[in-house]
Each structure stands twice: as C-alpha cells, then as structure tokens.
Amino acid sequence: MNNKNNLQQNSIFTRWVSGIIENQKAFSGSCIILFFALVAIFVPFFINSPTDFLGTPLSPPSFEYIFGTNGQGQDVFAQTICGARQTLFVGFSAGILVVIIGALIGGIAGFYGGRIDDILSLLINVFLVMPGLPLMVILASWLPPTPGTLLGVLVLTGWAWNARIIRSQMMTFRNRDFVSAAIISGESNIRIIVVEIMPRMLSLLASAFIGASIYAIGAQVGLEFLGLGDISTVTWGTNLYWASNDLALLTESWWTFVPTGLSIAIVSFALTLINFGIDEVSNPRLISERIWRNKVPKELINHGITPVTSQNE
Amino acid sequence: MNKSILYISRRFGFYLIAAFAALTLNFIIPRLMPGDPASIIFARFKGKLKPEAIDAMRESFGLTNDPIITQYASYLKGILQGDLGISIAYFPEPVSEIIGGGLIWTIFLAGSSMVIAFLIGTTLGVIIAWNRTGKLDTILPPALAFFGAFPYFWLAMVVLYIFGFSMNWFPIGRAFGNEVNPGLNTPYLLSVLYHAFLPALTLVFVSLGGWMLSMRNTMISTLGSDYITFANAKGIPSRLIMLRYAARNAILPNLTGFGMALGFMLSGALLTEMIFSYPGQGFLLLQAVQSQDYPLMQGIFMTITLAVLGANWLVDIAILFFDPRTRR
Amino acid sequence: MKKIISIFFIPLVYFFASCENKTNRDQEGLIVYQENQISWTRNFEPLNPVSICRWPTRGGIYEPLYIYNPISTEWVPWLATNYEWKNDNRKLLFSIRTGVKWSDGREFSAYDVAYTLNLWKQFPALDTRNAWDYLQNVVAISDTLVEVDFKRVYVPGFEAIAGAYIVPKHIWSKLDDPLKFDNPDPVGTGPYTEVLRFNSQVWELGKNHNYWQKGKPHVEKLIFPTFSTNEQTTLALLSGNLDWAGAFIPAIQRIFVDKNPEHHHYWFRNTGYSTFLHTNTKDPILQDTNVRKAISYAINREQVVKVGMYNYTSPAHVTSLAGPMAKWHSPKINEKENWTAFNLEKANELLDDAGYKWKNKNERIDSNGSPLKFNIIVVSGWSDWVRSAQVISQNLKKVGIQATVRTYDFGAWIARMQQGNFQMAVGWADKGATPYNFFKSMMFSEYVKPLGETADINWHRFGIKEADFLIKEFEQTSDENKIKNIIYKLQHLFIEHAPGIPLFAELSWAECNSKYFTNFPSAENPYGPLSVNEQPSFIFTLLNIKKR
C-alpha cells in the first residue's frame, strides 16, 4: 500500500478521489471507459469511412475487414468505432444534464421544504411514474431525428429518478447543525447549497451521473433500433437497426450485430463497476470485512458469534 | 380517521393528479405533430384516392378544427365514458377494442416477469448479503450486472435465434399456438406459458441484477442496526434473524422501488414484444406513431400510464401490510 | 454458468415441448402473409378506402367486373362478360355474367352492380377514383345489362368502373352509415367467403361453396397468422410455417432459396414502372433540365441496384417503362438521348455549360458563390430506398454536388412532398393499366399546384402545354393505334424535359413454399402475378394453387 499520508491536502475530497483510484473495481471500470472514449475520438481518422460501400455485402470477418462487412458491404469494424462517438457523447452529456437538473430540482425541493417541496416533489413523482419509452417513442417521432432531440428526450424522461434521490439526501443535510450555523452566520441559501452541501454529496452525484449515463445509452440505442433516430448517421443504435433490417440473424451474419452489442454491454458494465467502486469507497466497512473474512480461519466464522482467534488455556 | 385509510386515500389523491397530468400531456403531444392523418391515408393509396374524397373523410374522423378547448373538453368527456375515439389506422375499429387485447398481453408479460425478477432478485440479495464478502457475493453481482448491461432487444434477438430458431426448443413468436383456441382451457394456457417463456426469460435476466443489488445494499445497512445485534444477543437462531428481523425490514425500500420500476420494465417489455412479435402494446404503439394515428396513440399511452399508476397504487397498499408504521 | 443454464432448461423444455408439437402445422390450409399486423381486427369492408380490410377482401371475397392481368396485359372478363362503347364513347354498356350466386345463396344481378356504382355517388368518400366527376348516371336495364352514361367523353373511365368491387344490394341497402360499417360476416361472390375462425392472432377463410367458377378454388381454406416484423415472416418461411408471402427479404437467395431449392421459390416480377428520384422543378437550380439530366448521368445505377436493392432489380429505362410496359416503347428513341446511362464526363460537361464552376477539388459553386447543396428526403422505415439515397449522395459528390440524405417517418415525408417542401426525394410514380396515368401525373399542368399548397399528385410541380394537349386527346379516343401514337409522343416529351429521374425498375415482392401446395406461378409459368400485394390480380394465382 503506497504511503497515503504524503498527500499534502488531507481533505475529505482528496481522500475520496484517492480511494476511488485505489479501488480495484472503480479503477478497472474507468480504464475501460477511457479506452472506449479515446478509441471513439481518435481511431476514426485512421480507418476507412464507415459509410463507404467497400466489400461484398455480408462477408464474414477476414484479415481485410476485421469484423467483416454488413448487409451493404460497409466495414463493420469502422461502424462499431465511429458509432461509439455519437452514442457515448449523447449518453454522457445526457448523464450530466440529468444530474444537473436532478440536483437543481431535488436540491431546491429538499432544502426549502414547505409548499415549494410539495409542488416540486409532485412534479418529480409524476415524471417518475410516467412510463419512459412510450413517451420517448412519441416525442422522438415528432421531433426531427437529430442528436439534440435524442438528448432532450433522454433528459426529459430521466431526470426524475435522480431528483428524488438527491432530494431525500438534501433533506437529511438540511437539518444538520453546520447548515444552521451557516444560515445563522448570514450565508445566502444558494451559496449554502452549492458550497456547503453539494460537495458533501459527491459520491451520490457521481453514482447518479453514472446511473443516468447507463440509462441514457441503453434508451438511446433502444430508440435508434426502432428506427426513431436518424438512420443515415452511424451510431451503435443504427448499426443494430441496419443489422436487424438485413436479417442478420437469419443470414447467420452474427458479426454485424455482435460487436456493437458487446461494446454497449462492456461500456455499461464498466460504468456499473465504477458504481460498485464508489459504493465501496463511501462505505469502507465492507473492505475491512473482506480482509477480516480472509484473516479469520474458515471454521471460526459463523453468524452472530465473534471469532476468538487465539485460545490460551 | 384511521391512519391506514388516510394513507391509502392520500396515495390515491396523488395518483389522480398524476393521471390528470398524463392525460393532458397525452392530449397535447399528438396535436403538435406535423402533417395530418387524412392526407397520409390518401398517400397510402398512392394516388387512387381523389382529393375531393379526402374532405369527406376528414369529417368522418371528427378531425374538426374547432378551438382546442372544446376538443380538450370532448376528449376528457370521451375518456370518462371509456370511448377513446375511432382508430385511423384500423378504421372503423374503436380504439378501446384494439387496445383491450394488446394491453392484457403487455401487462401479463411485463407484470409476470417483473414479479419473478423481484422475487428471485430479493431472495438472492438476502442470501448474498447474509454471507457478504463471501464467495457468492464476489461472483454473482458482477455476473448479473454484466447480463443487465446488455440492451434488452439485443439479448432477446440472440435468445430467440439460439433457443427458438436453431435449437427449436421454444416457439419463435406470438402469444399462443395457432392450433389452440383461446379460452380457459389447459392446452391454451399451457401454450400461452410456452410462448411467453422466452420473452419473460430475457426480461427477467436483464432486470434480475438490479433487484439483487438494491436488496443487497438495503440488507447490509439493516444488518448493521441495533435490533439485529439485540436479536443476536437474545440467542435467536441466525436463519430467523435473517428472515424475520433483517429481510422484513430491508424489503420495504425495495417495495417502493418496485412500483417505480414498473415504468422501466414496461419499456423493456415493449421492445421485447417487437422481437418476439408478441401481441402487446409495443408494436401497436410504433405502428400508431408511424401512421400518425392520434386516437390510437393517445389511447395506448394513456392505458399504459393508467396501468402503471394502478400498479403503483396496489404496491402502496401492499406496503401497508409489510410496514406497520404506515398502518397505525 | 453454462452448466447451470442447461440443467435448468432441459426438464422444462421437455415438459413444454410435449404440449405443443411445432412441426405438424395444419396442412389443410394455405398459410398466407400479406399484412404486417400484430393483432387482427375483423373487417371485410371493400369500399371504404380508409378502413383497412383484411386481405383478400378486395378480389378474393368481392370481385370486380373485369380484372387486368398485368402479365398478359389485357382485361379478363369477370363478373361482366362483355363491354361496348356507344354513341362515340359517351355511353358504356356492360353485359353481366349470369348464373352467379352470392355466398348466402341469393342471386347476383346487374342491379347489384348499378347499386354499388350509385353508392359512390351517394357517399363521395367511397368514390376513390372520383368517377362521378365524369359519370352522368348508371342504370341496370335488366338482370344482365348495365348502362353507364358519361357527362363528357372520358375513355380511361372504363378502368374505374370495371375495377369496382360489387357488393350485395340486399345487405348494403339495410345499412344507415356504410362509412362506419366493418362488415364482420362477409357475403360475397368471390372464391373464399366463409370466416371459419377469427381471434386476435390467427384467422381462417374457407371456400365459397356457391362459387360461380365450378371446381375452383382447389385449396380448402386460407390461414392468416400475425407477423409483426420481416424477421418473423422470414423465420416462418424457412420453418415451413408459411406457404405464400409478399415480403421484402434481403439476400433472399442465400437465406431462403439455398436452404431448400426444391420448394423455396421467389419471383420478384417487374411491375413495368420505375422508382424515381423526384426533383422539385420549382427549385431555382433544379428547374434547369440540363442540371436534372447531369444529376441523372452522375448516378451509378448499377451500384444503386447492387448495394441498395440487393441486385434484385435492374437500372431504369430512360422512359421509366420496362418489363410488361416495354411494349409501349416508342421505336424512335435514340441511344444519344439516354440520360439514364452512367456518364461522368457528360454530367460534368452539362454542369459546366450550366455555369456551375469548380470551387475546389470536391465542390462546385453557383453564380453567387454558394455551393451546390441539396437534401434527398426518404421515408425512414423503407431501408432499401434509404440505402439507394446514400449511394446516390456518394455518386453526386464525385460531380461536386453535396447531397445529404434526410429520413422522415411516413407522415412527415408525405406532408413535405405534397407541399413541395423538398429538393430531391426518392419516391414512387403513378401506375395504371396504360402509361396514361403515369405521364399525366408527371407532366399534366392542370395538376401543378404552387409550393406550399397540398398537391396530391405531381409533387415535382412540372407541367407543359404540349403534354396537356396529348393527354386530353388520349381521353377522347378508344382507338388502339391513336392511343399508341399519343403514348409515343408523351415518351419523347418525357425524354426531352426529364421531369423526374427514374432510378430502377419497381418490383413486386413475392415468395412461396411449395412443400404442401403446388402450381404457383413463376417466371417460367407466368399465368398470373405471384405477389399477394398485386390487387386484385392475385386472384388468378389464388384460383390455381393446388394441394400437393
């Protein structure tokens, strides 16, 4: 274990960040995400364009086309990589927007309470209860199929979940003494929310962002698969749309939809790993229990009975 | 006023307001859509329909252009009487009939797979939380999280292909076999189960991880509380502590989550239906949207929302039995 | 993990499999796919264009007077035995077939025909062809004779009347509002009228025992299960659960035919007309014929067909007529004027002459310096046309034109086409028994509506006097060679002005599985169209399919 206390700033924030970096799950998760982001941004300049009609349609993976070609002879490898660009961009920006709106509405409702809280939490609950996809299908088919529309639709149906969590967390902080102390010393409410309370909700906001991004990526791919996105652009969703359109399964051309499906799964799984990591960091008791379980001999571990490690007669 | 009746009526009041909000949203969205259905019908017949015939048709749809308010008023009155208007795509079928059939299948598929996923998920959650940081606790969450990461329809496609088409173990679509005639007879019910198996399997598999993890977390925090240590000190056998003391308390937050998750589950079901050509609301909604069928679209969106609200209310009542604090 | 799944599965599967044996399908009935529906609604009403009636209502349950056979390209007498123009094409007499019974045993007579045609007059919404614009009155002189008087000479009117589906007077007259009638229990003259079984997922239509063609049809009953996606349809075709279908299936040779060459057949018949790249002739740049021709020269139709249409079809002829319509080709077309050939130099030459200089390696600019940029709009659901548009946009880049593909769902696409709110679009053209309807829709100036106003036909807003004169002359005559000459002249006008750019021949999709049923039509035995979508001419095939 490297020597942690050489960190100059021993504040909660730096300890939280170092905790994340050290945490095995969070670290591996973020490496995968970083890898996908870098590939999505830089590699497209070096490979052939995803929309050119190159090889013979539905040719299996070969040296020339690593992931083979799709129904129209386009390079599936190029499509998988270029597809990542818009999907990840829309996914993560939706994640950010959802957290911001959630924090705003949830925060205000939680902090001010009273009538404001009643109205806002009613709004939150109405959006929470509304089923997401039907609303998205209707909106997506009404608005022009640009990434902006997708982003708007995802945020509109996604913000409520986080707003609820942030509101309840804010209410616990609201009655804490350090908040009353700040009020008594004449701080403005907005400043208290932003400077005093929000930083305390760091791990909650981080996992909310990650949860929202997972939701956004999944929902976006779902919408595009239904053909409600702009099917002439190249994204993971449209790749799957074209694959199913060209009856990928029946033509046994698994290579047209497996790479995209797997990359979506890997990205979402990596994000979930990060969330696991964050949970562990913000709840250190689990780590020490894991060490305790390895340290104590197996036969001594049984529920509700503290093990006695050394028996001196 | 006894506390539990008060609790139920307050929740009912909320769901009423939510339903009203859904209705209004449902009314506004289609009205803003570009194009109007009559010209779409004309185009669908590729010119065989003369322009003059269209105006006659517009009246038959009641697509009058009197002010929005009167349209809204008649829309609300219609809903109260259960008359959702006539579908354009399936003219002259009334919308309520088309939706009636579809809604039952969607509720059956989404509802049953969700209940199964919830039961299995929470039991797994209790078990791995009980021997947390043990072997099971290290393998299961990541494994199920990985399955949960796949998009619904992708997994559905793969499962359909492997188990339905190539291995021929399961039927490849629809809700029941062609040779069975619907009714309360066992071959029909068996066939329905046989056909619903694969779609339900994919839905359960994807959402299982979510339930297990949330139960594990609430369980772990509950196991840390004093009444567990006190029960332990009382010498109560550990299995009883796990169920009567820990699980019964840990399940409460998940139950409220259950109501909320129905909305998400329904979305998943809509997608899966399309892959398995299951006669639920999924395909119907997409068709209604693509053929600009206002009445049908409104009808579907509203019935789904009311179903979700109803289910949430039932979950609230279920919570009443589980959590005495709401009772009295 | 794998092990656990299989242990869990196997007992369950045996239990389930026992309760339903998937291979022994009902071999008595011909399983047909025509409609993309998830659940069936019981509607067999043939007249109202808006209510979607179940296939084969129009043609299979209710029959017209004459049926046009697109392959032999002549009108086959059906419920009428003969027709005759009187006092120089202002009166039309139909002699009605005798000995025909309705499926409920009642006699079929000329009075039913007259009643049906007058129904159009009473309810304009049913008069899809707007026949009463040129009809004066229709009267049944006797049981076997119907007399139709015209307000003005309009020979093409024959098509509308001959194609009317005749409904039983003794049923329709009892209705108070036929517009809202969905006719759940049909009474018709067609080969199949008995609804044996109907639920949301599958329905069956049995033989009409009083059918006037003795000994036909050979198949006992038709079965219609629901299919929601192309995937489902193809899976059923491959697993022998579907005998006759009209679906677009990509790479059909590999997926379908090769799996069982003996029984899996398909026949994508050329309809005779083409799919078009419509160019809005009111657009400042596209109104120049040479620019349109240059765009046409720049399109590599071989690549469009190979990539977009899976090599099923062939590049369009310059007149856009082909296949069965090729017989109308004018002898005087010369190869030099063929702007549908792939010729980049000609394209660049025309663009240079039109004054669109090269700004840099891949962009041309117009006189005031703005680049040549167009949108190609396509219906988002129709993936083969979207692919073709993408190929076209790549082809046009080579001649310096920036064309971006924009997809809209059907409603939004139609709204834009009708208001002329588009520059280029991939779409269909009007069809008919003779090229008259096609040329009228392409060049008839009375149909041209200003931009912004809804035009149901002639979206590209093109009309020239010479064409109007020829079209009016066509409507007056019923003489064979006069009609032929008018069509030749219209073709030359079309080639000279290029109001639209034909891309490739339009096919009608059709597949069949001859494992349980035989005598399906094919390219070698073309007695009728194989496609279920060609209405009402599928009747020829329906009557000749036999049980193996």
Next chain:
Amino acid sequence: MNNPIISVNNLSVEYVTGIKSVQAVHNVSFEINSGEIFGLVGESGSGKSTVVQAMMRILPPPALISKGNVFINNEDIMAASEADIINFRWKKISIVMQSALNALNPVLSVREQIHDVLKIHKGLIGIEADNRAKELLSLVDIEYNRLDSFPHQLSGGMKQRIVIAIALAIMPPIIIMDEPTTALDVIVEREIISKVIELRKKLDFTILFITHDLNLLLEFADRLAIMKDGEVVELDEVKNIQKGGKHPYTKKLIGSIPSASGVRQKGLLTKPDKLTFPKDPILEVKDLEKVFQSSNIFNKQKLVAVNGVSFKIFKGEIIGLVGESGSGKSTIAKLVTRLMRPSAGSIYLNGKNKKVTESRNVPLEYRKTVQMVFQDPFGSLNSIHTVYHHLARPLFRHKLKDQTEMFPYIVHLLEKVGLTPGDKFAKKFPHEMSGGERQRVAIARALSLDPQIIVADEPTSMLDVSIRMDVLEIFAKMRKENNLTVLFITHDLASARYLADRIIVLKNGAIVEENASEKLIQSPKKEYTKQLVTAASPGWLSSLGENFEKKEEYNDQ
C-alpha cells in the same frame, strides 16, 4: 472475594481495518461477585461497550477477540462451540442495549418480540407465552394492552422498560446494562434505575452497569472499574473511588463533576467580582409561541412546542435555560437565532422590535449580534472545509476583516478558545480533531463576528466529562473580558448552577420558575423545580423513598 459469577481475564479485542487492525480493548481483567452491582465507567471511545459485547461474543465483523477468556459460572464462553453459545445467551447472561430507541424490531409487535425469546429458550407458545409476557410487562409497570402496539407507538422510557422486561424473560443470573438511560431525561432515567434496583432486590440477579456518567454510578454501584483508551485504569470499591482513587485520571474525573446540591464549590468557574447590568434588556422575548402543524390536509395534529414564553436578558449576563428534552428549550434557541419563525409573540433586540418573517430575510445586522453554538461537535462543522474556512467565511460575509488581517485574527481567536498553536489548528480538518477541539472551533466561529449574544444549546452534553468544565470556562471568561451575554441551554441543572447568574426552568414549553441560580438551587418553590434539584444532586436514590440499606454509608462530604 467469594465465588465470582463472572471473571474476565486479559480480554483483548481487535478491529480489522484496511491498513492495520486497531487494538480496541487491551488485556482487560475484572471479576464480578454474584448479587453485586458492578459499574464500568469510561468516556466514549474508551472501549467499555466493546468489552461487554465481546463478553457475549455478539461483536459484529470486522471485530475479533485476539486474547483472553470470560468465565460465566465457571464456563468459558470463549471456548464455547457454536451449539453451546445458545445456552449462554439469555439463559445465563442477558443485555439491555445502549440505544433503546432501535433495539426493538420496528416491524414486529411487542408481543411477537417477547414470544420469540420465550419460544426459543422456554418452548412457551400461545396462551402460556402471553401470560408470561403480561407478567414481565407488569414487572416494569407497563399496561399489558401495550403487547399489540409497535415500537414506533411507544415513548423512549416505555421502550427501555420493555427491553428490560425482555432481558428478564428467562430470569438470567446476570444482566448487562450498556448505557441504558443515556438518551432519556434525567427524571425518567432516575425512575428506571430505581426500578432496576428494586427488581434486583426482588429477583436477586447480578448487574454489570456501563455508563460514561461516574456520578450516576457513585449513587448505587458496589464496585466499579474505570476504563480509558481500552484499558482498566482503576478497579475498586465505590467508597475508595469516591475519595479520588489511586489513578490521576480518576481524580480528574471526580473533581470535574459539579454537584447541584450543597455549598457552592469555590473557583470552579470565573465569576466577575461585581455583577451590575444596564437598565434596559439587550434582548427581550414577549409571549413567544411556536406550534408545529402536520402538513397533510386530512388530519391536523397540533404540537405546541413553545407556549407563551417571556423573559429578558441584560448585556453581560449569563442566563441558564433548564428543561428536559421536549420542554421546548431548543425551539426557543432556534426562534431567538431566527432559524425559525415564531407562530406568535415577538423578540426585541436592543429595544427594536424585530417582527420579522422567515429567517431568509433577517437583516445582516441581527445576524452579527446573535450567534449560536450547537450541541453536536461532529455535526456543527462541515468536514470538507478547514478550520480556517469556517472562521474566515463569516468575516468575509460581513466584510469585517480584509484579506491580509484575516489569518492573524483567526489565529488569535483560536488561541483565545484554548487551541494553541492557532496556526497549526487553522489548517486542520474537522476529522483531524477531537470532540472537545471541534467544539472550541465552533465557539471560535461564533465569537469571530464579535457578537453581543451567544446562544449555547447544550454545548457540553456530548463532550467527555473531563473537558466539560474547561469548555464552560471559555464562556465565563468571554463574559468577564468582553461583557458577552450568554443564553446557556442545558438539561444539567448542576452546570447551569455554576455558569449561569439566573436560571429559568422550562416544562412543556412554558416557564415553571425563574430566579437567581443560588436562590433557585437552595430554595426551589415549584414542585417540578424541587424534583429537578433532587434528581441532579447526589443521594437522589434515597430521596425517592426506596428502602435502600446502602444509603447510610454515604454522607455529604
């Protein structure tokens, strides 16, 4: 010593953490004779609860017992296998948990929780179990119809009695009481303890009583052990400990407990030589009212927290506001500091009536004059900011100091409250300081604006006994040096007597009695004040009329 019923030798407990495991308890040994009341005293974090839970082996992971054995009736529980542990628990030894509030399972009724114990250990079910349960409840004076109510419907006192009843269910020879009454009021606490002692006499069981309040133990324990940082530093008869015991820590503990009775100990807190106050009050409260209304429209539960309270505070005076929890004293604190809006009545600052709505638009000037110190040292500082930030922020907000003067002034402030060297403490984070240090920072923050009034809401109740007097000393010194006015809110009459010039006794939101502190202590007029005074002074057990033979051995010193 005759046969010890429990003997603990060299018990050591470790908590496994990420880096290296922490030695919570180190070689603890002591013996308890049957029928004795043995006290275990120590401040929070001294390991006393860990010892007790280790003795019953109910410490949850990641704790493990590294050494030692515990003989109960000559059977070593440490050597017991999983099967025998069962007949140790509740048969031989039972425990009353520290926080009674959530020792009962919220979703099970009282009847079910009692039946569980009876069924497992005695096999009693149905009617027999019900009768036994009713007997147990009557033992602790709870009406038996409470059997069907749920924990959330019971008051703190009632829950604690039920937990005691459950502990007596199988009549075990030993009952461990781990801080049973910490969360309860003084009066309720006294009642429960006297009930326990009465039961002990009737049922003759041994008690191991754990608390941080040494004063309490001196009243009724026979022998006691004092723990500090995981080790037993003192183990002796109560009367020896009374005289100061051997270990220096014991002396300090004994010395720092103010008593609410008898003659006033000199020199405990600095008092200015003469106390003269200006004519008109700096702060006046007139018929203050605060009613809490449940928001939902269906039922209107009303809770009157403050009911017509009026009092005056003069510049440089320290007022003690004494009352049990639920008496409304914290609500008054929130009203005076404008955290909450009063339902009725008004608050005058320097004569100007500040009839002001919700705290949001309270004039900055009011904020500058009235500051507050909170009860929970852990909650009153925000863990993400440094001490410097906490003190600089108010100064910056009120623009009292510009950037250059800020640091030296803060260092001076920290040293004023006893945190030397000030510059080292300025850079620290809350989690790097002890409870006492944090409370001093909180006081420094309150003083940073140089306010005229400080409202101190139970400033020392969460601190260790040994440092309470030092913290109160700060207030006394500030009053002496810069004529600071203090509204000292507490439930502990003894500390109010020493710090405050005048004491106001509060009950159910209304003032019971108000008088100069010595007069109030020596001659309380109202019955409730009398009760408070006796409960807070030694020898209270006898005054509750119990025939308790131990009494005549002690006399006031």
